[in-house]
Amino acid sequence: MLFRVFSKNELKNLYDILAVNHIVGPVSKGCNKNSTALYDFDFVYDFEELQLEYSATIHSLKRFILPAKETLCSFTLQKNNWQKHVELNAYKPIVYFGLHACDINALNKLDKVLAGKIYPDPYYAAKRNNMFIIGVGCTPQPFCFCHSMGADSVLHGFDMFLTDLGDSYFAEILSARAFECLSGITCREPGKSEHQRFLEVAQEKMKRFTCHVDTTDLTKILDLEFQADVWREWGEKCLSCGTCANVCPTCYCYGVEENVDLDMRHAAKTRHLYSCNLIDFAEVAGGHNFRPHSHDRLKYRYYHKHRGFVEAFEESLCVGCGRCGNACLANITVPEVIASVRGKEGYHG
């Protein structure tokens, strides 16, 4: 990996170099009722809009790479005949400016399922290939437990990663294209003191984590506690609304639907992101529902993320971003659910 440092004034130049492309980044979205600033990812049209010091975004990047609703293919219908047209819905490269490590890790995890060797998902893979990612260091929030999930730092899956050293940025460079971009701005190789500062920043960040999840032997504990009463208790609180999956950067399950146009000459197949907490998720023909209760479904979501995915890929399908807990109307958070399953009621890190 190559390292460079550049002064903070140069960031605008870096932005301008990339600005012929579409840029998506964290922008301000007003405040909540406690006057806490809110942020979300959106298209950025002006450098001033880009809020690189954002705390966290409400939604993940899914809107851009796994849209809530996406047309997978269209059909032209003729009498007794039809043609299928597949459109991958990727038309332009997009620059993602200012992703935190957790969100880049989330993409890396999604890649394992959606861009792997077994049936890659063409719609995802095409968009994923056309991402240029600039990561940026973050400040742990009270709800962040990415450190426990091993997602607080990221080693691959980005083009450039910026760490704020005070008056300059320390850039980790992973791709030739990112290297080219930097040739357009004034930057230099970091010296010894900057190496030192970079490591200090990492240590300071580590000290700020207040929320932890104990993942030791978690896969086994989830198996052992499959029938535990705590699941029922959480199930009683859960509204089965699916908001958690909606905001989660790693939830990818979906349903497919087909529709005929009113002219009866065209039809389309659409996928909608779904949530395993919704009641009919596992209902099959004949009306049998394999997960009829809200606790069955809630448990399944945890089971898939913290057991099944670990079994398949040796890592969990949760990056510890805390979005699901923040968005949940019933105040169900991952750290509390896991602590309770481990038998540590009221555990708060």
Add this chain to the structure above:
Amino acid sequence: MVKLPFVDVLADKKNYMRKDDLASFEYTYQAEITNVYSLTKTEKLYQLQIIDPVERARFTFKPGQFVMLELPGIGEAPFSISSSPIRHGDIELCIRAVGNLTNFLTRSPRGTRVGISGPFGTDFPVEEMQGHDIMLIAGGLGLVPLRAPIFAVLENRSRYGNIDIIYGARNPAELLFTYQYDMWRQFDIDLNIIVDQGDASWNGPVGRITSILEDRIQAAENIGKNTYAIVCGPPVMFKFVCDMLIKAHLPTQKIFVSLERRMHCGRGKCCRCNIGSTYTCLKGPVFDYWSVMNMKEAI
């Protein structure tokens, strides 16, 4: 200013895939409904033929696998292939009308063009079963996925030992493939049928499938060593049947089941088919019972 090029290749270079290669994963064979036979009030047998002769000849599947059948604009759903593997792209699907797509199909005449993708999923290891006795145990619609392995075994009948089909249905009117029973018996297959409720025409046994299974287990010789079992039926049936087989000392890895879950992709993506955290469409639908015991909420 750096204008990024549109990248056409997957990030993983070893996997070198252009946009067109990626789109090929969404390829759908066009097939035509060549014949439809009514089997019962709700089930029909559809004979389908892949239209392109080259594609038809190249289409191969193993007994137990399924296809996704699509009617553009109406829907797409998984169905087990119930014809013989040697017939390639001339396939038969036995379909129960339960919803959108399946009811629309019952109104689709011969000549209707449908889309087929697949085959997907795991299969019954009929080759491994050579030299052994086989018990095929089906409840209701569960006979459908067993028809392909039955055909596969009949192609090489002499390589197998005793073959028992134990089949239970609610009543005689719901029995599937009645026209084939004589043919199966000619191939020296022991066909045992039981119904929950008889009617005037019925002179076979009446009762639960487990009662005949008990008899067959008693009659079988050294079942623990010589026998493979294949089980498919409604969710409640699996546990009773498999428990009996295990009590009879059948090793769990010689019992195969075909499980049904909701499926929206067949490709290990949508998660709808997950059991615990196992994808039924990739690791299944055919599982050995050892795997089933290791999955939460499987049966």
